[in-house]
Amino acid sequence: MAYTTINKPNTQMNTVLWTGDGSNPRSITGVGFQPDFTWLKRRSVDAYHFLTDSVRGVTETIYSNINLAEQTQSLGLTAFGTDGFTVGSNADVNGNTQTFVGWNWKAGGTASSNTDGSITTNASVNTTAGFSIVTFTGTGANATIGHGLGVKPDAVFFKRLDTTGGWASYHSVLGATKYMRLDTNSGEQTASDEFQNTEPTSSVISIGTDGAVNGTSMVAYCFAEKQGYSKFESYVGNGSTDGPFIFTGFKPAFVLIKKSNTSGTDWQLTDNKRDLHNVCTHRLLPNDSIAEQTDSLDLDILSNGFKIRKSSTTSNASGATYIYLAFAENPLVGTNNVPATAR
Secondary structure, three states, X not given: OEXXXXXXXXXXXXXXXXXXXXXXXXXXXXXXXXOOEEEEEEOOOOXXXXXXXXXXXXXXXXXXXXXXXXXXXXXXXXXXXXXXXXEOOOHHXXXXXXXXXXXXXXXXXXXXXXXXXXXXXXXXXXXXXXXXXXXXXXXXXXEEEEOOOOOOOOEEEEEEOOOXXXXXXXXXXXXXXXXXXXXXXXXXXXXXXXXXXXXXOOOEEEEOOOXXXXXXXXXXXXXXXXXXXXXXXXXXXOOOOOOOEEEOOEEEEEEEXXXXXXXXXXXXXEEOOOOOOOOEOOEEOOOXXXXXXXXXOOEEEEOOEEEEOOOOOOOOOOOOEEEEEXXXXXXXXXXXXXXXXXX
């Protein structure tokens, strides 16, 4: 695990909510920094997830819930600002009277060339928070790509941009012999053509011949765990309403959960803005365009982790393994003036 001195995690990752008004342009503020990666979702009705980053460029959108190629959305997210971003009148990001959520991460601003791997990448890197956005042109042959983090990444999400293709993800708990698809409800799958059965290093990620990780035009979102700010681990369900407690070492602001050992279970995403009090019930499904749900995912956000409060296959089937990604609202210790208290 890498260490960090982030005392205010919301300067690196933050969530904002808004109600659409259908205008163009519409400034969304309150993020607290200029984001490099923004993930938007309409909550009130079914809609695609819009994912935009500063390396590929504003208006260039990919979708977590479907395997479409990158599309230009001229009225989607149109600019990044010092305290947020600007959206247009597209109904999926600013539909009148509709409710929305935006999850935001800070990378390193303008990308630069990285020649650490056999394929040169273009990378925007935030080593403090352990996050980089990497674009590259794949070859279809076994290769390595530089990620710029300086430490081994714990989670990586790949998406091909030039044509249809599913999301391929690496998670350190599963290891480099396995992968998962962000855009489907499938469980872990074993294949050597994703990551060559080779763990990432502090400088490069090994990619195989599959077009999902080594297509003509690619983006990869890379995350390295930072103590007190992020945690990428797993837990085992107990099938009880008194579910497992998962220690993260911080008060979570964002939790993404996926049952890994079997297929048929959606990804589950909750955060500290859509649920202000425990028990947290509001969930969105990264692999589905469905509107916000209030069933199947009950958890408490605590000062040092989260606790599952429901017996459900989506988050707490007895004996099932769940991987998760969590980011902090407040660390347990540090110089932050806001204490990490339970709620």
